[in-house]
Amino acid sequence: MSFQDFGFIDAVARGVQSMGYVDPTPIQLRAIPAILAGKDVMGSAQTGTGKTAAFALPILTLLKEHGACRCLILEPTRELAAQVETAFRDYARYMDIKITLIQGGVGFGQQRGDLQSGVDIIVATPGRLLDLMEQGDVSLSEIQFLVLDEVDRMLDMGFLPQVRRIVEKCPKKRQTMFFSATLPPEIATMTKWVLTEPEVIEIGGQRMPAETITHALYPVAKDQKFDLLIALLERTKFESCIIFTSTKVYADKIAHQLRDLKHAVVAIHSNRTQRERVEALEGFKSGKYEVLVATDIAARGLDIAGVSHVINYDVPSHPEDYVHRIGRTGRAQQVGDAFTLFTAEELDDVRSIERFIGASIPRLKLENFEYTYTAVFNEDKVAPGGVGKGVRTLRGYSFGSARRKR
Ligand code: AMP
Numbered sequence: 001m002s003f004q005d006f007g008f009i010d011a012v013a014r015g016v017q018s019m020g021y022v023d024p025t026p027i028q029l030r031a032i033p034a035i036l037a038g039k040d041v042m043g044s045a046q047t048g049t050g051k052t053a054a055f056a057l058p059i060l061t062l063l064k065e066h067g068a069c070r071c072l073i074l075e076p077t078r079e080l081a082a083q084v085e086t087a088f089r090d091y092a093r094y095m096d097i098k099i100t101l102i103q104g105g106v107g108f109g110q111q112r113g114d115l116q117s118g119v120d121i122i123v124a125t126p127g128r129l130l131d132l133m134e135q136g137d138v139s140l141s142e143i144q145f146l147v148l149d150e151v152d153r154m155l156d157m158g159f160l161p162q163v164r165r166i167v168e169k170c171p172k173k174r175q176t177m178f179f180s181a182t183l184p185p186e187i188a189t190m191t192k193w194v195l196t197e198p199e200v201i202e203i204g205g206q207r208m209p210a211e212t213i214t215h216a217l218y219p220v221a222k223d224q225k226f227d228l229l230i231a232l233l234e235r236t237k238f239e240s241c242i243i244f245t246s247t248k249v250y251a252d253k254i255a256h257q258l259r260d261l262k263h264a265v266v267a268i269h270s271n272r273t274q275r276e277r278v279e280a281l282e283g284f285k286s287g288k289y290e291v292l293v294a295t296d297i298a299a300r301g302l303d304i305a306g307v308s309h310v311i312n313y314d315v316p317s318h319p320e321d322y323v324h325r326i327g328r329t330g331r332a333q334q335v336g337d338a339f340t341l342f343t344a345e346e347l348d349d350v351r352s353i354e355r356f357i358g359a360s361i362p363r364l365k366l367e368n369f370e371y372t373y374t375a376v377f378n379e380d381k382v383a384p385g386g387v388g389k390g391v392r393t394l395r396g397y398s399f400g401s402a403r404r405k406r
Pocket of ligand 1: 051052
């Protein structure tokens with residue numbers, strides 16, 4: 001699914017394009033269709049997951065053009081309010097839509113002026129908005145879209161009574177989007193009166209891989225991927241290892257080749273019969289097989305104790321799958337290593353994962369492995385757009401062995 005498939009109006013599609021976004025993030029994939037379909041949304045994603053665009057893009061599409069004040073977004077802090085307002089302006093740059101930021105700590109003049117001249121969207125912190133409401137400067141009677149963002153932080157800051165008063169002034173018939181990373185009892189109660197049959201979207205419940213997992217990326221040229229995999233396996237003292245591949249064909253091929261190299265290996269994917277899958281899993285659990293080669297579909301929900309290593313033969317294209325895959329190791333406070341092989345073509349996926357987990361993953365080079373082609377080590381050259389935010393370049397590489405002293 002790409003941004004073109006959501007059915008945004010043209011101006012919004014161009015706005016997204018000009019931001020340079022290529023693939024929607026997980027929350028965008030889930031929230032955008034729901035909001036466009038008119039549903040309430042209750043999301044547990046945090047800032048950094050692409051949450052703002054997840055609500056802004058469908059809202060802008062539904063607003064279409066300048067009209068009455070139809071959208072209100074409440075944020076706990078001025079910084080967040082300002083950030084969200086800027087994002088809205090960016091996404092709406094090709095639209096005739098008026099957006100205003102209502103926040104404390106600055107004079108009333110400009111905010112009153114904006115409100116009087118007619119705005120479509122208000123991004124506000126609760127205190128100042130209530131002041132303006134009480135002074136008759138703002139009416140919420142035509143609000144169609146209400147976004148309550150970072151509600152748990154609003155609770156921490158003691159804003160819930162104010163939020164409640166604001167929500168009570170909005171029409172009952174409206175679409176509400178509610179985001180909170182946690183759901184303490186006060187907030188759980190609030191969701192009941194504020195939302196109507198919401199679509200519940202939980203993203204990033206487990207964004208960060210467990211701390212007991214050491215993970216690393218191994219850049220490699222495409223035609224050396226398999227050799228690097230073998231070299232890694234040979235040099236790693238593993239008890240049990242799962243190798244993930246994105247296709248069934250590769251899963252079979254790798255299993256076959258490892259078998260030729262005398263590894264006790266079995267493959268698991270959706271083309272195998274249920275009986276074969278059960279046999280594979282049980283054999284892996286009992287130690288009959290030391291390597292399990294698996295595709296994501298077959299691996300979902302596997303809970304196998306004591307997997308010492310996970311190797312991603314391909315970079316998963318959905319960042320959650322990365323966390324999910326490497327979470328097969330390091331379970332229950334045990335240590336585990338997770339290696340991901342990646343080629344130049346997979347650099348964008350690597351970056352999405354790093355954005356998703358909010359950290360960069362160390363790049364390693366396997367010592368004494370004869371790398372034939374090293375362009376992939378220089379990410380500045382590989383990516384046309386240059387190195388993305390927060391991603392380490394070649395200069396940040398550590399050229400040590402991946403082996404960890406235990
Ligand atoms: P947010 O979680 O809304 O604060 O967004 C975090 C960052 O991700 C912001 O810098 C956004 O511009 C950026 N972002 C949002 N969606 C995407 C996407 N689909 N692709 C790339 N970057 C994105």
